[in-house]
Amino acid sequence: MLIEDETGNHLKKINNNNNNIRISSAFLHSRFAIAIIYQRKINLRSVLSYIRVWFALLSSSVLSGWKMEHKRWVLLLAIFACLLFFSRGRVAVLKWETDDDSPVYNHTLALTLVEYTSAVYMSDLTELFTWTCERCNGLTKGFQVIEIIVDIEHCLQGYVGVAKDLNAIVIAFRGTQEHSIQNWVSDLFWKQLDLNYPDMPDAMVHHGFYSAYHNTTVRPAVLGAVKRAKKFYGENIKIMVTGHSMGGAMAAFCGLDLVVNEGYEDVQVMTFGQPRIGNAAFASYYSLLVPNTFRITHDRDIVPHLPPFFYLFPQKTYHHFPTEVWVRDLSILKIVRIGIEKVCDNTGEDPTCCRSVMGSSISDHLTYFGVELMGETWRQCSIVMGEEVESYSRRDSKGNIFLSWTDPSVEVTEMNTLSTIGVSSM
Known part of the structure; x- marks a missing residue:
């Protein structure tokens, strides 16, 4: 032998x-x-x-x-x-031949970004702002937060900061927190393609997904923080956008916005358990404009299967953009559980990846690479903020909270850059 x-x-x-x-x-x-x-x-x-x-x-x-x-x-x-x-984060990567100019999936980067994605769920803004929370360690040690955004009105949260080891600005968005995950998943079945994406003929997206990023306080705060980071750290610093679940949908729209409307070139998007957000035409535009994008899906996670994809009506249904990386769980003797990563094809709907199994698991949605992607409690948008960071905080007229390293003595005027599209459907 x-x-x-x-x-x-x-x-x-x-x-x-x-x-x-x-x-x-x-x-x-x-x-x-x-x-x-x-x-x-x-x-x-x-x-x-x-x-x-x-x-x-x-x-x-x-x-x-x-x-x-x-x-x-x-x-x-x-x-x-x-x-x-096969301890935490161990996977085997199945590599497939790709074009020379195609972005290459980086397993170590995925392990790093999933930790950033996990941290954005923390409700203690003091610990998050100072990067001392229980999830603010490991591969993310030394991260410098620039801005935390908490949209109280729509129960959204995200942050912008700089990871010097990655030479990158990292933008992370939290997943749904306002409703129970079960109710949110049920609602995904009925999401309609009801909004034409601006300046993209035939591209349709879901109103709510689009509005969560474009028509809230999130967008102007994120763009402002990115500009400050670029000014301080130099224009050559990269931008990495990440998020889980609904946060993954926001990350995708943010990455596209940074490229199309802000003119940034070195933008990478990596999401975890992201739902479908647009039709095939939108997916095609997206893959051309933000090619360095990877959607991580975990075994039988139900959310990447939603809203549904109807094979017989490909032009009239939701369609994922590439590139999917499917992490399939395998069990050895019912003792050891390992993940096998497969980098899928460039269609966005590879039938041999997560579509090859029945997406029925909520537990697979809440854990990626052994890292928890959920808040301490569901159905709550509560936050905790200590007095030591109050001087760095400000609130707008709607009570939304911003923690920023900018000089708090300088009055920050609310940016009038919100789109008028889709406001009523939030």
Whole structure:
């Protein structure tokens, strides 16, 4: 039997005698353990080979002379190694051939942005503003918040800041919080394509999704914060926009707005569990204008399946824009759960990705890469803000809250840049 190490090379040939099996298995243990500890990625084939070999060893007649105690320790060691490898955030990436100029999916960046997306759900604005919340660590350590926006009227929240390690401005939007997730998902079934996207012939989007970003206090606050960051950190700094669920829809509209209306070029969008937001014509425009976009979907997450896609009426129905990255959960012996990432095709509706399964899970919607994407409580838009950050805050005439590093002594005039389209449908 041939075993391959983490580089894909043949590791050791196991012969049918006791000594060789013991030597080979010990060598396999050590090499695999080293790979687990010191490398972030391991060839999936070597992992599966490792598991298959150990089952063959444990069941072979050659090992019949081993003491039961030795077998037990071997099995425990094998399980421990697998559990260590497939701990939080571990996935195997299935790579497909793409055009040379196509954006490349970055797994490590996805792990980072999902943490930024998780943090935006925090209701303690003091901890969020100072980046000391329980979710403000790990891969996001050292992040500098520039602005927090809380739209009390529509129960929306987002922030803008700078991640120096990414050389990027990060914009994150919170998902739905006003209603229970079950009720919100039920409402998604009936969302209609009822708004022509400005200056895009035949492009239709849903009124509410569009308005959540364009016709609230969110847009002017975000654009103002981005301009301040660009002025301070330089025009060459990138922009990354992220969000989960409804926040993913807002992130998509924000990314498009930054490119089309603000003229920014280096814009990347990565969303998690995002619903469909427009028709095929809109998806086509979007993919051309914001090509560096990845929609992460998790196994049987119900939200990416909504509003429904009707295969027989592709021009009259909702249609996702590319590129989807489907994280499929696989179970090994009902002990270890791993994620297999598949970078899908450029249609936006790859039938071999999340559309290949029945989207029925709310729990899959609330966890991505082992990270919780939900608030402390549902049906509440409550916030907590300490006195130490009051001097950085301001409120508009509707009670919406802004926390900003701008000089609080300078009066900030509300920007009159809200679109008049769709206001009544919020």
